[in-house]
Amino acid sequence: MKELSVLIATIIALTAPVTSFAAMDHSGHGTGAHETGHGGQQGDVAHEEVVDGVKATFKVMSMKEHMKAMNMALPKEMKETHHIAVEFKDSKSGKALTEGEVKVKVQNPDKSDQTKEMMGMQGHFGADFDMSKNGKYGVMCKFQLKDGKTRQAKFWYTAK
Numbered sequence: 001m002k003e004l005s006v007l008i009a010t011i012i013a014l015t016a017p018v019t020s021f022a023a024m025d026h027s028g029h030g031t032g033a034h035e036t037g038h039g040g041q042q043g044d045v046a047h048e049e050v051v052d053g054v055k056a057t058f059k060v061m062s063m064k065e066h067m068k069a070m071n072m073a074l075p076k077e078m079k080e081t082h083h084i085a086v087e088f089k090d091s092k093s094g095k096a097l098t099e100g101e102v103k104v105k106v107q108n109p110d111k112s113d114q115t116k117e118m119m120g121m122q123g124h125f126g127a128d129f130d131m132s133k134n135g136k137y138g139v140m141c142k143f144q145l146k147d148g149k150t151r152q153a154k155f156w157y158t159a160k
């Protein structure tokens with residue numbers, strides 16, 4: 001089961017970076033907008049903020065839609081329903097920051113939680129979560145990039 005999740009995450013890691021960069025709205029307008037097209041990449045820019053000189057952009061995408069866009073079937077035994085991806089950039093230069101450790105804790109609507117280490121995936125970090133119930137999810141991210149500083153970002157995401 002775990003191997004299947006790792007396999008799917010690897011497939012997404014190898015295919016998502018090029019399409020996610022192409023699908024991004026680089027103008028800065030459109031935070032929170034649902035993005036489609038450009039290679040089939042879909043997802044919401046759920047949150048964006050600058051923390052101690054690092055711009056963190058979080059996207060939440062449905063695994064079902066994402067796998068369909070890649071012409072792949074979603075395995076029936078897979079319990080994770082959403083992929084959370086975060087890109088880090090230097091807020092002054094815009095240079096991608098791709099090295100470090102990233103951990104995300106998702107608080108479910110019923111107050112239970114899921115904590116996962118995010119994998120580095122060619123330009124972003126990502127992990128899959130079970131967000132199958134409608135409601136508000138608290139997303140708390142703690143990250144330590146190459147500069148050694150520990151930073152945090154938090155936001156609410158509503159699953160419908």
